[in-house]
Amino acid sequence: MKSYTKSKCIFFHSKLHISPKMRPLTLLYTLLLPVATSAASCRSYCGNLTVDYPFATRPGCGHPAYRNLLFCINDFLLLHVVSGSYRVLNIDYAYKSLTLHDPHMSTCHDILLSSAATGFSLEPSRSPFLSPDPNNAFLLIRCSDESPLFQGFPRQHLPCRNISGLGCEEFLTCPGWASVGRRRVGLKSGPMDCCAVSFESIKSVNLTKLKCEGYSSVYSVAPLKPNGPDDWAYGIRVAYSSEQDDAFCKSCVATGGACGYAERGGDAVEELCLCGSWNSTTNCDSSKFPNTNN
Ligand SMILES: *[C@@H]1O[C@H](CO)[C@@H](O)[C@H](O)[C@H]1NC(C)=O
Ligand SMILES: *[C@@H]1O[C@H](CO)[C@@H](O)[C@H](O)[C@H]1NC(C)=O
Ligand SMILES: *[C@@H]1O[C@H](CO)[C@@H](O)[C@H](O)[C@H]1NC(C)=O
Numbered sequence: 039m040k041s042y043t044k045s046k047c048i049f050f051h052s053k054l055h056i057s058p059k060m061r062p063l064t065l066l067y068t069l070l071l072p073v074a075t076s077a078a079s080c081r082s083y084c085g086n087l088t089v090d091y092p093f094a095t096r097p098g099c100g101h102p103a104y105r106n107l108l109f110c111i112n113d114f115l116l117l118h119v120v121s122g123s124y125r126v127l128n129i130d131y132a133y134k135s136l137t138l139h140d141p142h143m144s145t146c147h148d149i150l151l152s153s154a155a156t157g158f159s160l161e162p163s164r165s166p167f168l169s170p171d172p173n174n175a176f177l178l179i180r181c182s183d184e185s186p187l188f189q190g191f192p193r194q195h196l197p198c199r200n201i202s203g204l205g206c207e208e209f210l211t212c213p214g215w216a217s218v219g220r221r222r223v224g225l226k227s228g229p230m231d232c233c234a235v236s237f238e239s240i241k242s243v244n245l246t247k248l249k250c251e252g253y254s255s256v257y258s259v260a261p262l263k264p265n266g267p268d269d270w271a272y273g274i275r276v277a278y279s280s281e282q283d284d285a286f287c288k289s290c291v292a293t294g295g296a297c298g299y300a301e302r303g304g305d306a307v308e309e310l311c312l313c314g315s316w317n318s319t320t321n322c323d324s325s326k327f328p329n330t331n332n
């Protein structure tokens with residue numbers, strides 16, 4: 039670690055004073071530098087977002103649990119899961135969350151009843167690593183009495199509740215409802231205008247399966263107290279967990295590597311430490327000849 043910092047300083051220093059005496063040194067450190075700074079080789083930028091571990095847009099980079107998940111297309115970062123593609127508006131590395139936007143999602147000003155809206159579902163293999171935040175409220179719009187949500191108790195709306203103070207009572211005051219109309223108060227059958235649920239309670243927001251005509255998603259941005267539904271943050275807040283004891287990646291980064299993986303056929307993946315000109319199954323300080331070492 040010490041020699042790494044030192045070599046970097048000398049490199050910048052020698053670049054400023056290009057004396058003939060320094061030239062051999064410059065050459066030496068230029069050759070060493072790709073190894074020393076390869077930690078940055080998996081980081082990428084998409085629009086104004088930085089894509090960094092555990093995510094990556096390049097195959098072979100990042101944590102294998104998030105492979106084939108994010109794609110940068112025309113400066114838009116897209117998240118692909120089984121229910122569709124969602125634009126990533128933000129990645130919060132400190133709080134380990136992603137904020138997603140779905141153009142088919144309703145907001146306070148636009149209540150969208152559309153068969154193009156699918157909701158939000160994840161592949162079962164993703165669920166240990168990626169899941170909507172427990173404080174994220176899914177507001178399901180116009181779910182049929184026959185919806186599996188109500189499990190034979192269509193008039194009781196048992197699963198509908200407020201999630202972190204976000205719920206339908208307030209959402210139903212939104213101006214967007216004016217264009218689609220509200221169900222008459224007191225009507226005992228027909229679709230329910232709105233039912234708020236957390237992702238955990240239903241495991242998958244599949245509008246086809248739930249027999250709903252639309253949805254919205256809101257999350258709370260504590261400690262701010264929003265002034266009603268017009269002020270809410272609309273989007274899907276998804277929490278991620280790169281494996282907590284990622285000792286492999288810590289050790290890789292500490293030796294100047296970038297964390298990646300290799301697919302070994304089928305579902306098998308192996309974590310790799312990308313060391314610039316070579317890959318290690320441990321870290322960049324280990325022998326370059328794993329056959330003789332392992
Ligand atoms: C990124 O750009 C979008 C507009 O395209 C803007 O709304 C957002 O605040 C920007 N994010 C950051 C972190 O600068
Ligand atoms: C190292 O691994 C990455 C990711 O799997 C791969 O793209 C790259 O070609 C490998 N490099 C070498 C030198 O084998
Ligand atoms: C949603 O449910 C329908 C009907 O059960 C099913 O055909 C479809 O594959 C599901 N979609 C997703 C994204 O899981």
Ligand SMILES: *[C@@H]1O[C@H](CO)[C@@H](O)[C@H](O)[C@H]1NC(C)=O
Pocket residue numbers: 198199200205207
């Ligand atoms: C949600 O909170 C509102 C007050 O903001 C309350 O009137 C309503 O009964 C609550 N709804 C549910 C389903 O708990």
